[in-house]
Amino acid sequence: MFEHLEFPVIVAPMAGGPTTPELVAAVTSAGGFGFLAAGYLTAEALAAKVDETARRTGGRFGVNLFVPGGRSEVDLTAHRERMQVEARRYGVEPGEPHWDDDEYSAKLDLVVAQRVPVVSFTFGAPTTAEAGRVHEAGGRVVVTVTSPQEADIAVARGADALVVQGFEAGGHRALFTDDAADPAGGQVYGLLSLLRLIGARTSVPLIATGGLVHGADVAAVLAAGASAAQLGTAFLRADEAGTAATQRRVLAEGDRATAFTRAFSGRPARGLVNRVLSSLSVGAPAAYPQLHHLSKPVRAAAGQAGDPEAMSLWAGQAYPLATGGPAATIFGRLRDEARTAAARLDRLR
Template sequence: MAGGPSTPALAAAVSDAGGLGFLAAGYLTAEALGSQIDEFRKLTDAPFGVNLFLGAGTPERDLSAYVRRLQPEAERYGATLGTPDWADDDHYPAKLDLLVGRPVPVVSFTFGCPAAEDVRRLQAVGTEVLITVTTPAEAATATAAGADALVVQGFEAGGHRGAFIDQQDLPGGGPLYGLLAALRLIAGTTDLPLIAAGGLVHGADIAAVLAGGAVAAQLGTAFLRCPEAGTQPAQRKALAAADRDTDLTRAFSGRPARGLVNRFMDENSAEAPSAYPQIHQITRPLRAAAAKQQDPEAMSLWAGQTYSLAPELPAAELIARLTAECGDALLKATRRIGM
């Protein structure tokens, strides 16, 4: 969970409790990622993963109409809008080199399919490679690139959709599959192990995706209220209040992402162009100013559809609870069918 919520402390607590914690490398330089890996390793020897962003190379386009639209919003928060950088590659080559030089157990990708050569470089140093997919077609491409396993993300998921290409004419950037439908369809196109993500917040949800053929479940939103997470106070408050719907929007970043609906989304989602990470760069000072003022109405409050059920618990307690709930749900389901 790039942008603050993921911390080495959260990843270490998850890995220590028997999960697989992830460090979010998105938006970080290679140097900052290296420091986070060091920090994680000081906390635990347990295995962990690093998540990388792909998807550079959006064709340059005129964003001035959207920038003009956001100007009064920036003034409202005393912020100056950022400048779009069309050459931004999220430091991908440098971070890949770092991970090849200092291997970690698992690397996952989102926003695209890495080159087969990049996958091979990581595997050659003993790293398992996961690729996030949202459709059967993406699953076929990721399988051909040599992934060890796929993260299947349903439309319920909080945060950005991992779709390889953002199609401007579709609100979700591509076809929107619910998690169980995606799992079933993708299992028909690949033999790779599948990890299910999207809207899983209770152990019974994990039981459901394991029964549906996934080998593991990936949860994001469920951990946002953990004390180890770096979630902003205003976002914690909005999550706890549980009085907002979630929706997909390009308004903050130029790529579809699911978050709690607020004024900024209401006013700008319909006009927001597909231009990632340029819209992210333009809105960054505005979002930071809103966060500083503890105003949730212009912050990106990324969260999945079931966020209202995410408990405020230390990560280890949350994992223990999810595990117990999952075992219980599987037993009950087995009994229900008379086995």
């Protein structure tokens, strides 16, 4: 699927702002590939981005969809009260914590109708019938997995390739379920172990993701058997990314730890540690996307105030080493570094 790429680096879908048609197009033009993030957009807004990206890339791009999960009925009262305290700091009210399906069906209809060449799925696998619709439209199906058990499910449903997400990754863990039904029983895998375990049970191409910010990291996962590397954080500070100015600033400062939290969305995600992450993570219920809607006005108000302490600052573990500048320059640096790293392996010949 990505054999034709001169250097197999994919810019990850990054919902919530960072992904732009310009970013996808810049990486594609440089010789890579990119995914638009459909998450949180209306189907109508996605349609406009698909059109623009198709125009800018000559039709070489992918779209990433969030697979809706079950409706969690957990009690949100305590978390709601704690978020209310945060909201007061910014003079706003928390949002209504409702469940929705992110317009999944309408977005799937759209990517099928537009014959988007690669459709990736996160938070679950498409049904066999849904994967079949993408195939009938000439598209390829990619599913993000975090465990060998999820890989088996995805391949059985018709995945043509898997994004293998290690726990180093920035943003949400792509877990199929965030509850006791997790087929991996809560095991949290690092990228290299997971690549090896999944590569031992399937021959579909694997796309490695999580904590890769240097070309040597890309060379490492290719050496480990991956067909391509998908990088998110490495492009967060790219000129073409839609990353908020305050997030760019704290990423560049590079002095915060990262940690998993459910506090902002109700699903575990890795972000820079700030006040909300430190104080609201313990006891935050597994209730996605209810908590996403609850925290939305607070995150937005903090962003407008230029205050990072109540924003969801998603980033992978290696974020302090990510660089800014044009995406093509970042891509070129990664390629040069990967070549240097590959030359170091000559000693193994």
